[in-house]
Amino acid sequence: MAILELNDVHTYYGHIHALRGISLRVELGEIVTLIGGNGAGKSTTLNTISGLLRPRQGDIRLYSEDLRLLKPHEVVAKGVVQVPEGRRVFGRLTVTENLEMGAFTRQRGEVAAHMERVYALFPRLKERRRQLAGTLSGGEQQMLAMGRALMAQPKVLLLDEPSMGLAPVLVDSIFDTIRQLHGAGTTILLVEQNARMALQVADRGYVIQTGEVILHDTAANLRENESVQKAYLGVS
Amino acid sequence: MLKTWFRRLSGTDLIMYAIGVTVTIAIIWGSLATLASGKYSLPQWQDLVVFGLAQGSIYALIALGYTLVYGILRMINFAHSEVFMSGPFTAYFVARALDQSGFLERSPVVGMLIVTAASMLTSLVIAILVERVAYRPLRNAPRLVPLITAIGASYALQYVFRGLYGSGVERYPELAIFKGEWFLAGVRVLRTQAVVIVAAIALMAVLYVFVMLSKTGKAMRAVSEDKDAAALMGIDVDRIIATTFAVGGALAGAAGILYVLIFGQVQFYMGFVPGIKAFTAAVLGGIGNVPGAMVGGLFLGVFESVGPSLFLDGLGIPAPYQLKDVIAFAMLVLFLIFRPSGILGERLATKKA
Ligand SMILES: Nc1ncnc2c1ncn2[C@@H]1O[C@H](COP(=O)(O)OP(=O)(O)OP(=O)(O)O)[C@@H](O)[C@H]1O
Ligand SMILES: [Mg+2]
Numbered sequence: 285m286a287i288l289e290l291n292d293v294h295t296y297y298g299h300i301h302a303l304r305g306i307s308l309r310v311e312l313g314e315i316v317t318l319i320g321g322n323g324a325g326k327s328t329t330l331n332t333i334s335g336l337l338r339p340r341q342g343d344i345r346l347y348s349e350d351l352r353l354l355k356p357h358e359v360v361a362k363g364v365v366q367v368p369e370g371r372r373v374f375g376r377l378t379v380t381e382n383l384e385m386g387a388f389t390r391q392r393g394e395v396a397a398h399m400e401r402v403y404a405l406f407p408r409l410k411e412r413r414r415q416l417a418g419t420l421s422g423g424e425q426q427m428l429a430m431g432r433a434l435m436a437q438p439k440v441l442l443l444d445e446p447s448m449g450l451a452p453v454l455v456d457s458i459f460d461t462i463r464q465l466h467g468a469g470t471t472i473l474l475v476e477q478n479a480r481m482a483l484q485v486a487d488r489g490y491v492i493q494t495g496e497v498i499l500h501d502t503a504a505n506l507r508e509n510e511s512v513q514k515a516y517l518g519v520s
Numbered sequence: 521m522l523k524t525w526f527r528r529l530s531g532t533d534l535i536m537y538a539i540g541v542t543v544t545i546a547i548i549w550g551s552l553a554t555l556a557s558g559k560y561s562l563p564q565w566q567d568l569v570v571f572g573l574a575q576g577s578i579y580a581l582i583a584l585g586y587t588l589v590y591g592i593l594r595m596i597n598f599a600h601s602e603v604f605m606s607g608p609f610t611a612y613f614v615a616r617a618l619d620q621s622g623f624l625e626r627s628p629v630v631g632m633l634i635v636t637a638a639s640m641l642t643s644l645v646i647a648i649l650v651e652r653v654a655y656r657p658l659r660n661a662p663r664l665v666p667l668i669t670a671i672g673a674s675y676a677l678q679y680v681f682r683g684l685y686g687s688g689v690e691r692y693p694e695l696a697i698f699k700g701e702w703f704l705a706g707v708r709v710l711r712t713q714a715v716v717i718v719a720a721i722a723l724m725a726v727l728y729v730f731v732m733l734s735k736t737g738k739a740m741r742a743v744s745e746d747k748d749a750a751a752l753m754g755i756d757v758d759r760i761i762a763t764t765f766a767v768g769g770a771l772a773g774a775a776g777i778l779y780v781l782i783f784g785q786v787q788f789y790m791g792f793v794p795g796i797k798a799f800t801a802a803v804l805g806g807i808g809n810v811p812g813a814m815v816g817g818l819f820l821g822v823f824e825s826v827g828p829s830l831f832l833d834g835l836g837i838p839a840p841y842q843l844k845d846v847i848a849f850a851m852l853v854l855f856l857i858f859r860p861s862g863i864l865g866e867r868l869a870t871k872k873a
Contacts, residue, residue, distance in 0.1 A: 334752055336748055357754045357756045360754030372749035374750075385739065388735070433753075
């Protein structure tokens with residue numbers, strides 16, 4: 285049974301019809317990637333799942349529970365947590381305070397243990413825990429953004445372009461972390477422009493274009509698909 | 521370096537700088553003239569400073585309400601002056617009842633705490649109502665819209681309270697424990713002033729610790745930076761915004777009782793001047809900045825208390841004390857022109873306003 289499932293979801297920005305019937309599903313323990321060019325509707329899809337945007341039509345279900353009418357904080361409480369595009373860490377809060385905000389929905393007693401786990405995953409953050417997040421480098425901010433989301437112990441982690449704007453070494457290390465989380469059983473919906481890397485870690489993928497799913501298959505098949513190679517993997 | 525600076529100066533800049541320099545020279549000139557004339561004695565200056573500190577701590581408490589709301593919604597809650605008025609005006613009836621029953625005479629401390637609690641609670645409820653009714657439905661409207669609503673809410677509240685309690689001036693019962701004065705290191709401090717200053721500082725300390733260390737306070741700071749990111753962390757943004765209004769309201773209600781300790785009376789129109797002064801204080805300290813509101817309030821209180829005697833008198837201006845408010849508002853204008861980021865320099869313009 286799918287843990288997260290979208291069925292014919294339509295989302296608008298005013299009159300702009302941004303999602304034109306997106307359907308996808310994520311199984312327990314899977315990494316599913318959503319690839320597509322600029323403005324395809326990837327972030328819109330994640331924000332619709334997270335409740336920042338209301339779909340005008342369609343179903344969003346976590347197990348069989350309807351998420352469609354929930355507010356963003358209620359979606360988090362259900363266990364669907366997003367790491368937004370551009371990291372969006374709280375620059376004037378310290379690293380520790382950012383992590384505490386990630387654990388906002390958790391009981392006070394659990395926080396310390398979760399934080400130790402995040403620090404074990406990102407030792408770099410522990411060194412900088414008293415620093416304001418705004419003073420961190422881009423790579424460190426991405427680690428913080430991911431660590432902050434993990435504080436909520438998500439059932440499904442939504443990642444929006446975690447490799448954006450990072451140097452190649454850091455991109456590798458972020459993808460290593462994603463593999464590590466996958467190994468630990470975390471279910472991930474990964475949005476990427478870096479389709480090459482995304483299709484290497486993912487189990488399955490959806491290709492979206494102007495708000496519609498134009499293709500979905502296993503990651504291995506998508507890597508071999510000629511049109512995917514042409515459009516997203518830079519193979520000519 | 522200097523050259524590029526000159527080239528960047530436009531005509532209006534030059535006029536502005538000329539005004540700034542003139543005002544500064546006038547202030548220094550007037551102060552020197554007054555001090556040279558020896559017209560006021562040291563104890564007189566001390567009285568003015570102490571009065572200014574007491575007045576300023578009230579401004580500071582009210583200013584915190586403006587600054588907290590601005591920090592979180594980037595809007596000026598012009599109805600905050602009525603949030604301030606609603607507390608002590610309502611608590612007046614509690615005070616009168618306690619006075620008539622003789623309770624206030626018998627246990628004045630407990631009595632005043634009850635009156636203060638009533639005032640804080642009223643202002644808190646009014647602040648939440650204003651947010652809920654007047655601002656929340658317009659959360660995503662263009663910035664000018666909530667500003668207009670704020671002014672509307674302000675008038676609406678004034679006339680609601682006038683309708684409820686009448687337009688007369690009501691005098692709070694006077695209490696023996698607040699009469700008299702103390703001397704601190706040779707400086708005379710009225711008991712009321714001491715109570716006002718100490719209570720205000722204690723409340724500000726509590727607020728500061730709350731904002732910096734409590735889970736809700738941290739969430740307030742997170743929401744003020746990025747509402748969507750905060751919502752994605754599981755923070756109920758609407759609740760945090762309501763809490764911010766509530767905290768600002770409670771502080772304004774407390775400030776209302778401190779105001780009564782000094783001025784003794786309440787009326788439906790009482791919020792206007794302290795409200796706009798506190799707004800000035802918030803701008804002086806750097807709006808959105810919590811310590812800034814505290815510093816700005818104290819600074820404005822002392823400046824407008826000492827200012828008339830210090831530099832207006834020296835400039836030969838007659839009846840300088842009547843120009844107190846002019847000083848405060850001239851300060852507001854000068855700060856908006858020359859240092860809109862305020863004393864503590866919250867980078868207002870560069871922030872993603
Ligand atoms: N706030 C908004 N208001 C109006 N239109 C928007 C808004 N945000 C996105 N859009 C439009 O919706 C469409 C989908 O945008 P979306 O941000 O989901 O794309 P994306 O796939 O995440 O792109 P990118 O890879 O550049 O992040 C685009 O055509 C975009 O112009
Ligand atoms: Mg995007």
